[in-house]
Amino acid sequence: MVSELEADVPSAGGGREDREEMTPISIRWAVALRETAAGPHFESLFRRAMLALSAGDVNTQRRFHFADDALACVVGRLLTRRAFTRAGVTWDAAPARVVRDPRGKPRDPNAQLKFNVSHQGDLVVLAATTDPTxxxxxxxxxxxxxxxxxxxxxxxxxxxxxxxxxxxxxxxxxxxxxxxxxxxxxxxxxxxxxxxxxxxxxxxxxxxxxxxxxxxxxxxxxxxxxxxxxxxxxxxxxxxxxxxxxxxxxxxxxxxxxxxDRRPIDPPPLFELVDLPYLLEPSTNQCEDVNDANEFDIFMAKPWKPVI
The missing domain is CATH 3.90.470.20 (4'-phosphopantetheinyl transferase domain)
Known part of the structure; x- marks a missing residue:
């Protein structure tokens, strides 16, 4: 699942000058949580995600009471990492790629990618850009x-x-x-x-x-x-x-x-629904010590929030 915009992304070895010469990218992604959890391969994808996240991220998602919030935490981390690879940055080569500022907001310390994630209802969304303006x-x-x-x-x-x-x-x-x-x-x-x-x-x-x-x-x-x-x-x-x-x-x-450039973007930057296979596409294992099967069982035991 590769968008048309992604065809011109440089290889992981591309240098900073190559990225700066690229046309700025604008990312608008959304993930539907219940549809994700209902997918036929959800167990294998969730377990793969547990191995792709840091130990800290795995522990964070485990602490949520509701399945919605735990899955949103996982998806939010994966969206952020995928956005960096979409921008031509190899995440695995830069584990400290995201830091939190004094107010707690996650940021790229090199300011190459401006990004933000939100979750409410059934959606997790990410907006990001490499536009220096x-x-x-x-x-x-x-x-x-x-x-x-x-x-x-x-x-x-x-x-x-x-x-x-x-x-x-x-x-x-x-x-x-x-x-x-x-x-x-x-x-x-x-x-x-x-x-x-x-x-x-x-x-x-x-x-x-x-x-x-x-x-x-x-x-x-x-x-x-x-x-x-x-x-x-x-x-x-x-x-x-x-x-x-x-x-x-x-x-x-x-x-x-x-x-x-204040002119309206054409085509308009509508949010694109993406899925776990797309988010996990470029990932590698970072947390070999995690018991991914156990983490899946813990997740499946969590209740979902009632749908009003």
Whole structure:
């Protein structure tokens, strides 16, 4: 499973100068968790993943109570590693390729690849780029069809997370489903900012205000949303908003330089659903001491979160 964009990726031995001369790549990948776990070869793929991860990553996924979260942890690690190989970097030759900054955000210390991972609902998503005019990137995904209470109730309960302008925008929708979609759209945008800056949820969310000017259709990406902080527009942020299927919304936030090409990307950078065989394609064993059969049994004993 190799995309058309991947055909021109240099060999693992390609030097830094070769990579810098390449056209910047933009990666948007998504993995559906329940479909992954239901696959006919899931046991062998999961066990292979346990051997491909570091001992620390294996221990981390083991600590999650729910199968969804444990598998999302595994998939997130594999997505990140696959993105590096997609960018022409041999992961196995650089085990310290990812470090965490003082705020805890994973980063490439060489800044060749800007990347971010998010998990919610049934999806794990990754957004990444090698574009040197992108300073940093953040992504968020939210399932939009999982709530039984009224949208107005949720908006009022979380009113401290939204400005009056945003609350009015959400409540102005005529249809209940549209109000929920607008709620999650705002939430994705706020998270995309926090994850691109690395500040996390400690930021006062009312300082972040979004002005929406168009709706998101299927198989489209929109770039028109404006971001204001403390009442001032932030021109160094670019957003990509799109839907993944009928029940997940996503936003990618990029902090860019003045040299960034602001024209819409053609074709639009829609998220591509990828699977475990694709993510494991370039991997080699890094954790020979792990009992992969035992790890699979531990995973299979975990409960899945109830589907609302």
């Amino acid at each position: 992108v300073i940093d990137i953040g992504v968020d995904v939210m399932r939009t069809d999982q709530d039984k209470e009224e949208a107005a109730t949720r908006i009022d309960r979380l009113k401290n997370a939204f400005t009056l302008h945003e609350q009015r925008t959400m409540l102005a929708k005529n249809d209940e489903a549209d109000r929920w979609r607008c709620f999650y759209r705002h939430w994705c945008l706020k998270e995309a900012v926090l994850k691109s800056t690395g500040k996390g949820i400690t930021e006062d969310l009312r300082k972040l205000e979004f002005h929406l000017s168009e709706e998101i259709g299927q198989d489209t990406v929109i770039y028109s949303t404006e971001y204001h902080q403390d009442g001032e527009i932030q021109p160094d942020f670019i957003f990509e908003e799109s839907n993944i299927g009928a029940d997940h919304a996503t936003a990618v936030g990029k902090i860019v330089t003045r040299a960034y």
